[in-house]
Amino acid sequence: MIDLSVDFGFIKLKNPVLAASGTFGYGIEFSPFIDLNKLGGFVVKGLYYSPRPGNPPQRLVETPSGLINAIGLQGIGVKKFAEDILPQLRKYQTAIIVNVCGETEEEYAKVVDFLNKEDGVSLYEINISCPNVKKGGLCPAQNPESTYSVVHLVKEVSARPVITKLSPNVTDIVEIALSAQEAGSDAISLVNTFLAMAIDVETRRPKLANTLGGLSGPAIKPLALRMVYQVVKHLNIPVIGIGGIMTDQDALEFLIAGARAVQVGTANFVDPEATLKIIQDIQRYCELNKINRIEDIIGTLNE
Amino acid sequence: MIDLSVDFGFIKLKNPVLAASGTFGYGIEFSPFIDLNKLGGFVVKGLYYSPRPGNPPQRLVETPSGLINAIGLQGIGVKKFAEDILPQLRKYQTAIIVNVCGETEEEYAKVVDFLNKEDGVSLYEINISCPNVKKGGLCPAQNPESTYSVVHLVKEVSARPVITKLSPNVTDIVEIALSAQEAGSDAISLVNTFLAMAIDVETRRPKLANTLGGLSGPAIKPLALRMVYQVVKHLNIPVIGIGGIMTDQDALEFLIAGARAVQVGTANFVDPEATLKIIQDIQRYCELNKINRIEDIIGTLNE
Amino acid sequence: MFDILKDPHALITHKEHWKDYYLFTLESPIIASRAQPGQFIMVRVSSLPYPLLRRPFSIHSVGGKKIEIFFQKSGVGTSLLSNKITGDFMDIIGPLGKGFSWSQHSKTQDIVLIGGGRGIAPLYFLAQKLHSVGAAPKIFYGGNTKDDIPLKEKFEQKGFEIYCSTDDGSFGFRGLITDCFKDQLKNLTPKQIFACGPEPMMKAIYQVAVRKGIPAEFSLESVMGCGFGACWGCVKKIKTKEGTEWIKICEEGPVFSSFEIVWEEQEK
Amino acid sequence: MFDILKDPHALITHKEHWKDYYLFTLESPIIASRAQPGQFIMVRVSSLPYPLLRRPFSIHSVGGKKIEIFFQKSGVGTSLLSNKITGDFMDIIGPLGKGFSWSQHSKTQDIVLIGGGRGIAPLYFLAQKLHSVGAAPKIFYGGNTKDDIPLKEKFEQKGFEIYCSTDDGSFGFRGLITDCFKDQLKNLTPKQIFACGPEPMMKAIYQVAVRKGIPAEFSLESVMGCGFGACWGCVKKIKTKEGTEWIKICEEGPVFSSFEIVWEEQEK
Numbered sequence A, B: 001m002i003d004l005s006v007d008f009g010f011i012k013l014k015n016p017v018l019a020a021s022g023t024f025g026y027g028i029e030f031s032p033f034i035d036l037n038k039l040g041g042f043v044v045k046g047l048y049y050s051p052r053p054g055n056p057p058q059r060l061v062e063t064p065s066g067l068i069n070a071i072g073l074q075g076i077g078v079k080k081f082a083e084d085i086l087p088q089l090r091k092y093q094t095a096i097i098v099n100v101c102g103e104t105e106e107e108y109a110k111v112v113d114f115l116n117k118e119d120g121v122s123l124y125e126i127n128i129s130c131p132n133v134k135k136g137g138l139c140p141a142q143n144p145e146s147t148y149s150v151v152h153l154v155k156e157v158s159a160r161p162v163i164t165k166l167s168p169n170v171t172d173i174v175e176i177a178l179s180a181q182e183a184g185s186d187a188i189s190l191v192n193t194f195l196a197m198a199i200d201v202e203t204r205r206p207k208l209a210n211t212l213g214g215l216s217g218p219a220i221k222p223l224a225l226r227m228v229y230q231v232v233k234h235l236n237i238p239v240i241g242i243g244g245i246m247t248d249q250d251a252l253e254f255l256i257a258g259a260r261a262v263q264v265g266t267a268n269f270v271d272p273e274a275t276l277k278i279i280q281d282i283q284r285y286c287e288l289n290k291i292n293r294i295e296d297i298i299g300t301l302n303e
Numbered sequence C, D: 001m002f003d004i005l006k007d008p009h010a011l012i013t014h015k016e017h018w019k020d021y022y023l024f025t026l027e028s029p030i031i032a033s034r035a036q037p038g039q040f041i042m043v044r045v046s047s048l049p050y051p052l053l054r055r056p057f058s059i060h061s062v063g064g065k066k067i068e069i070f071f072q073k074s075g076v077g078t079s080l081l082s083n084k085i086t087g088d089f090m091d092i093i094g095p096l097g098k099g100f101s102w103s104q105h106s107k108t109q110d111i112v113l114i115g116g117g118r119g120i121a122p123l124y125f126l127a128q129k130l131h132s133v134g135a136a137p138k139i140f141y142g143g144n145t146k147d148d149i150p151l152k153e154k155f156e157q158k159g160f161e162i163y164c165s166t167d168d169g170s171f172g173f174r175g176l177i178t179d180c181f182k183d184q185l186k187n188l189t190p191k192q193i194f195a196c197g198p199e200p201m202m203k204a205i206y207q208v209a210v211r212k213g214i215p216a217e218f219s220l221e222s223v224m225g226c227g228f229g230a231c232w233g234c235v236k237k238i239k240t241k242e243g244t245e246w247i248k249i250c251e252e253g254p255v256f257s258s259f260e261i262v263w264e265e266q267e268k
């Protein structure tokens, strides 16, 4: 039997494959398709403290091997989540991660503070790519100081380990990752989506009602992988790789580069069984290559 | 007859479609396929002062709707270019743009200084994404001060108008574009390739001998378009859009967003006639939409 | 929602086409057994990363272990799909969404189904179902030219009364199907309307329906990321108890009633 | 170089296949008229953005207005290609590169062509050409199993003397084709060797050739961005007057002689 478990120190995952926030609903949407217990874990849709209406449609644009979304983090807010969703999730034996959002630093802390009292959440993943309304729409992830500041605040209130999820829309991803680490983040996940746009040449309007959105999917994998590769060299906390993962091969690229786990995003839309297939195929890869523990692959890039 | 010409102030192009540097050889490679005179112009492969050996292979990796390259700017150097290539290019009635590279700021200036004396070059495009060996491999395009500094130096020696070609691997593309404009750049072109990576999961080695390379092709179009959209709002010099342009529709997206011209890169490999087809199809689009001058489309995005 | 199934091996047992319109028969027993009129499936058009997303298609009919889809070739995904042949498998997810609902009195009432272009797709299944409960819906079917109403015979063969219109007058009533319908209102007193087609068409029908006080249901379209409620991409503005909200049409729709839909210009 | 042509309408007039190996006959009169053994074409496998790049294939034979390509299904591009059928068009660019060169004395000399797996592709055209100048090249053709040497009969039918090997011994000599060749060296005194196949195979042949002082030419492979000299992607280390250089094999190759190639581990 191949040991697919990965140990983060503060948590041990069954296997290194998680579902990414915003692409996996609140988890239950996938129960018709897969046994959620088989996942390394899943990250629920981004939660603000209050419910949010989200952006008007059109919210999605397909691009070559990619998807631009501008959902605008529509969501039910943390209270309704705790009331309606969390009770349904408690029965699952897998890591349940809440993706924490905020329009201000204080909102991040409020979400975490509220959830601290609720059972059934394993970890927090703070989504520092949320536009900060106070700071003119800039997001904390694009600046090392604001990254430090949000992470630090959240760590102070958090009763659970914290993953900081980075934005790829930066000059120097290592600098931001180091800030998050210094601020006490227990792990890093990257990447969130790339800021993108599409125009309808007939109407000459942006295809998205919001004009700009975030690009995900296979198109971005080479960029995400590069960032993970750069970041792992400098961090001593675990890194979770995200971006365009569709197959076991994609996932393995991230693990070999040094990610200790991966998140599967857009692929869940294309194939709701994608996460499980990737787990099975990683297992098969290990068998073929006589690897007994997935940990023996992580960070083995041979340069 | 539809007027496809675009006026940059300092130069008037027959039409807004140029071929991008490094994807069009020295131009002559495409003469079996197309009449170069029909192009708005073309940018030759990046030239350093001295010849450069380039990177070892493997230099190319195909990715979903994209291409990663790590050619390493192999090239013949500016003297051989002036002796062997330029005489062949002088017969063409189109804008011939030299892509200027340098390992140091001084090398950029040396290339320009040398070429100033040569006939047959219309414009310089300075490729500020070249790794600066003195500064530990960072490229000037990733920092507003170094951008300013290179552009300023080149403008001082240049006898011809200068386009500054920006890298997309930055947090704030507008800041860099403004620096280039302040330093006197006559136009801006964007984007160069996105830093990327791919791993062979069988050998667990990077697929590229150079480990990292630059991603181009349709995969990056939504990102490039977003950057052009952001930049045109803040500049008063012309902007040339580049990134993943394969069809007239792609080109039109950039023009509608406000680019005054576009460069076609990777598409030239896939279809060496791509540039001409795009010109023809833009013409057809104008006919269908009763647009008499292409200038009437530029920057007409209806938000 | 838990009745949703992914069937990666829906066998194409029959294929027909008229110009750009295609009719595929798919063997997918469980989906066939669960499907309701107005529901849809999500089809994977390629196993490659491009085109990336699945495409939504209404369930056009159900018979035994089989379902049909009827689609118009209009882009890269539908082009690839149109190249599939009998004997190929399709990877589909369904049945998805909430379908049409009709009253118990349907049997004895005038019921009108109005389809524009490919919008006819879900209405055949609905007509089948209504027929099976003893109702005799009247069909209004419009297109740009006579090439756009290829299913006319199919409805006729099943004995449905059908009114056709073409914008160019090449067949039937010359003009919009909504005008054709308004024209027939002198002879009809519909008690229920079901419509699917381009938004302007549906909006015009909505206006008639409201004016005449006829309950009406509409099948909406929207770009869908997943089709099963996970992406929040497919929303439309819908009236709820709390006011209006962006509601996922893949879960709560695609069919909504006159009273739920907020008809307005595409939000920008 | 100026003889290169893009032919977007190369008609597939015939298709054959053996397991994963495919032989396509393409009608492309101008490319056929210009092609030389060892040259190749770049094929657009899809009009969609994925897979993006053209794929290089050797010209396997020429006859009248037609050329053939022979390829092994080994990835996404060759899979898509393998689905094409007779009557389809292919978008190709060619003829590209510099081919094999043989001496004037070929007619009276022992000439050996050695192909491993799909590496046999360009050698059939070369054999055709040598045959037409009166030479009688001997063919060495190796594969993993007998399924990997599907062209054996084709060579035989044209009267070529052919030696086959399979790694598993399922047909012909058991072992590597290079060992089969070395084995035959007791009976042969080749004056020219032409080889195409996996690098280790070619390297082994190179060593024999150098040891025995036999001129040899090899057709190399490399990932190609364009195929016509524009991308600088396809380089290999080649000896030049100035030492060694990264040379574009699409322009200066893919065929090089023993004396030009720098055989070494894949640079990293």
Ligand SMILES: Cc1cc2nc3c(=O)[nH]c(=O)nc-3n(C[C@H](O)[C@H](O)[C@H](O)COP(=O)(O)OP(=O)(O)OC[C@H]3O[C@@H](n4cnc5c(N)ncnc54)[C@H](O)[C@@H]3O)c2cc1C
Binding pocket: A062, C040, C051, C053, C054, C055, C056, C057, C058, C059, C069, C070, C071, C072, C073, C074, C075, C076, C077, C078, C079, C118, C121, C122, C220, C221, C222, C223, C224, C254
């Ligand atoms: C619930 C539902 C049921 C549908 N049923 C049918 C049907 O039975 N028959 C039929 O012919 N068509 C139907 N459509 C429309 C059909 O899904 C689109 O025509 C199809 O997605 C176009 O794909 P494409 O790749 O050919 O076009 P492209 O324009 O290349 O597609 C690009 C992207 O836009 C999306 N898209 C394009 N047009 C539409 C549209 N009108 N609605 C939603 N998304 C769109 C695609 O899914 C894709 O993500 C339905 C749509 C919905 C939402």
Ligand SMILES: Cc1cc2nc3c(=O)[nH]c(=O)nc-3n(C[C@H](O)[C@H](O)[C@H](O)COP(=O)(O)OP(=O)(O)OC[C@H]3O[C@@H](n4cnc5c(N)ncnc54)[C@H](O)[C@@H]3O)c2cc1C
Binding pocket: B062, D040, D051, D053, D054, D055, D056, D057, D058, D059, D069, D070, D071, D072, D073, D074, D075, D076, D077, D078, D079, D118, D121, D122, D220, D221, D222, D223, D224, D254
């Ligand atoms: C000059 C030349 C002539 C060739 N002639 C033949 C021939 O006659 N018959 C034949 O079967 N094959 C031939 N090949 C190899 C053939 O080009 C590859 O098998 C093919 O490109 C694989 O494409 P794919 O999409 O199926 O594989 P994938 O692995 O999916 O391709 C991914 C990328 O890698 C490139 N690639 C993969 N394998 C090779 C390879 N071995 N050499 C170069 N690039 C590769 C592809 O072109 C593509 O860009 C030749 C290669 C070269 C360079």
Ligand SMILES: Cc1cc2nc3c(=O)[nH]c(=O)nc-3n(C[C@H](O)[C@H](O)[C@H](O)COP(=O)(O)O)c2cc1C
Binding pocket: A020, A021, A022, A023, A045, A046, A047, A067, A069, A071, A073, A099, A127, A165, A191, A192, A193, A215, A216, A217, A218, A220, A242, A243, A244, A245, A263, A264, A265, A266, A267, C225, C231
């Ligand atoms: C529709 C959609 C919604 C998303 N919502 C969130 C979110 O709420 N919080 C978050 O941190 N990331 C969100 N993401 C980003 C993904 O979690 C992931 O980082 C990104 O899509 C890249 O991975 P992929 O290429 O595998 O999709 C969203 C992505 C998509 C496509």
Ligand SMILES: Cc1cc2nc3c(=O)[nH]c(=O)nc-3n(C[C@H](O)[C@H](O)[C@H](O)COP(=O)(O)O)c2cc1C
Binding pocket: B020, B021, B022, B023, B045, B046, B047, B067, B069, B071, B073, B099, B127, B165, B191, B192, B193, B215, B216, B217, B218, B220, B242, B243, B244, B245, B263, B264, B265, B266, B267, D225, D231
């Ligand atoms: C093989 C290759 C070589 C390139 N060489 C250069 C270069 O020498 N100088 C430069 O400024 N850009 C170079 N580029 C970047 C292109 O000019 C262009 O900016 C980029 O590829 C994005 O456009 P595309 O997506 O249309 O290819 C190169 C790109 C490729 C693919």
Ligand code: FES
Binding pocket: C223, C224, C225, C226, C227, C228, C229, C230, C231, C232, C233, C234, C235, C248, C249, C250, C251
């Ligand atoms: S299509 Fe994904 S939620 Fe409706």
Ligand code: FES
Binding pocket: D223, D224, D225, D226, D227, D228, D229, D230, D231, D232, D233, D234, D235, D248, D249, D250, D251
């Ligand atoms: S393949 Fe482009 S230069 Fe050789």
